[in-house]
Amino acid sequence: MFTGIVEELGEIVAIEPAGDSAAITIHGPLVTEDAVHGxxxxxxxxxxTVVEVKDGAFTADAIKETLDKSSLAALRPGSKVNLERPVRLHxxxxxxxxxxxxDGVGEILSREPGERWEVVTISLPGDLSRYLVDKGSITVDGISLTVVEAGADRFSVALIPTTLALTTLGHKKPGDPVNLEVDVVAKYVERMLGDRT
Structure with missing residues (x-):
């Protein structure tokens, strides 16, 4: 379990294809401080899942399902990535x-700069729109964000200076893909209510 608070902006060192999967090596000295195999x-x-840690970098395997259903397949050596270790109970x-x-991959549609912040609009696969509400939570490329406006096929988020400076969303442009994870609580509520009808 994670919180969506990015700890470090890492960098892809290498991607080694292995049939329908890939071994991805990522430089991230902070997140590898206490990382071990597994x-x-x-x-x-x-x-x-970490399979190797060496010199401030870690290697993880990405299987076909992961590559097909996320934006990880679009990464290249030198790509910046958001990194977070799992939350501890305390x-x-x-x-x-x-x-x-x-849950799906969206695309940056537009960026509207403010004085010190930006409103970013992102496309939304239609089957995910039912899980978004204005002022609700969504995770974009691993970043916990508050939805400004939820639409049928898009949503917007406002990015503060810290998010712009310390995450990939400060650098992404219209057309770039982003990973989306909707609030798990909304999915559980839907499932429980669906079982009652």
């Missing part, structure tokens, strides 16, 4: 409950 680290909101929950399980 640990989880969220990479742009995708929970990956930590503060600064964002919201994030599983690291991508």
């Amino acid at each position: 640990a989880s680290i969220a990479v742009n909101g995708v929970c990956l 930590d503060r929950l600064g964002g919201h409950l994030v599983q690291g399980h991508v």
Whole structure:
């Protein structure tokens, strides 16, 4: 479980294809401080399992399902990525409950700069729109954000200076893909109510 509070902006070192999967090596000295084989680290909101740690970098395997259903397949050496270690039970929950399980891929549609902040509009796969509400939570590339406006096929978020400076959303342009994870509580509520009808 994660919180959507990015700890570090990492960088892709290498991607080694292996048939229908890939081994991805990511430089992230902060998140590798206590990482061991089998640990989880969220990479742009995708929970990956560490298979090796060396010199401030870690390697994780991404299987076909992960590559097909997230934006990780679009990464290249040099790409910046948001990194977060899992929350510990005694930590503060600064964002919201994030599983690291991508529900869909959106696309940056527009950026509207303010004096010190920006409103970013992102496309939304239609089957996910029922889980978004104005002022609700969404995870974009592993970043816990508040929805400004929820539409049928898009939503907007406002990015504060810290988010712009310390995450990939400060650099992404219209047309760039982003991983989306909707609030898991909304999915559970839907399932429970659906079972009652």
